[in-house]
Amino acid sequence: MERSVPVEINHMREKGLVRVTWDDGHVGEYSRKYLRGYCPCAMCQGHGGSVKFIEVEDSELAEISAVGNYAIQFQWKDGHNTGIYTFDYLRALCPCSACKDAEDS
Numbered sequence: 392m393e394r395s396v397p398v399e400i401n402h403m404r405e406k407g408l409v410r411v412t413w414d415d416g417h418v419g420e421y422s423r424k425y426l427r428g429y430c431p432c433a434m435c436q437g438h439g440g441s442v443k444f445i446e447v448e449d450s451e452l453a454e455i456s457a458v459g460n461y462a463i464q465f466q467w468k469d470g471h472n473t474g475i476y477t478f479d480y481l482r483a484l485c486p487c488s489a490c491k492d493a494e495d496s
């Protein structure tokens with residue numbers, strides 16, 4: 392699959408959603424709890440194999456910043472900011488039904 396790059400990341404604060412628009416036109420809406428739960432950092436995920444969803448206290452998203460040209464970093468209000476979400480990782484996390492269906496088949 393072609394590597395996709397986000398062209399727009401829109402934090403919809405009132406809804407608690409982050410909308411990511413990809414360069415292939417795909418749009419994914421990630422709830423902040425979902426994003427936080429899939430934080431890829433070693434503190435959250437440990438060093439086990441597969442990525443798992445972590446239940447955390449609902450946390451406000453404070454800031455979104457780009458890391459080089461390959462990843463996005465989310466800064467949470469509780470101070471957690473060690474998760475680096477590569478574009479590939481973020482795209483694989485896309486919770487929309489089209490992506491979920493593709494995954495199941």
Ligand SMILES: [Zn+2]
Pocket residue numbers: 430431432433434435436471473474
């Ligand atoms: Zn983390």
Ligand SMILES: [Zn+2]
Pocket residue numbers: 417418419485486487488489490491
């Ligand atoms: Zn999707």
